[in-house]
Amino acid sequence: MLGLCLAFACLATETSQAQARPRNDDQCLGQGEVRELVxxxxxxxxxxxxxxxxxxxxxxxxxxxxxxxxxxxxxxxRLTLLRRDGRVIHQVVNARAPRPDAPR
Structure with a gap:
């Protein structure tokens, strides 16, 4: 799990400004903030x-x-993935952790 977290951190920091440009109203977080929320x-x-x-x-x-x-x-x-066929896929995924008392 630590390896994946480190990979995530590297991906988040090594992107160019053009690639990482968020939507105007997005506020993207730094590594420390991500770790704290997790x-x-x-x-x-x-x-x-x-x-x-x-x-x-x-x-x-x-x-x-x-x-x-x-x-x-x-x-x-906000994810950007590369499929095997060369297509780039952009996904926005809800990051909220389910509450223990929430129905599944």
Whole structure:
């Protein structure tokens, strides 16, 4: 899990400004803020989100970028993935961790 968190951190910091440009009203967070929110269980850990995203995009998909942002008062992961066929897929995934008392 630590390896995936480090990979997420590298992806979040090594993107160019043009690639990482968020929507005008997005407020993307730094590594420390992401770690704090994950430790408070306010958001899902990056490895969980990335695993689910890869499963929906297809086997062998590579994560090019992953950012945790605040959009319209909610936390979302902004993901860019590369499919095996060369297509780039952009996803916005709800980052909120389910509450233990919430129905599934």
């Amino acid at each position: 430790s408070q269980k306010a958001v899902l850990p990056p490895d969980v989100v990335l695993r689910k995203a890869r499963a929906t995009v297809g086997p062998g998909a590579k994560v090019l970028r992953a950012l945790l942002c605040r959009r319209d008062g909610q936390y979302v992961y």
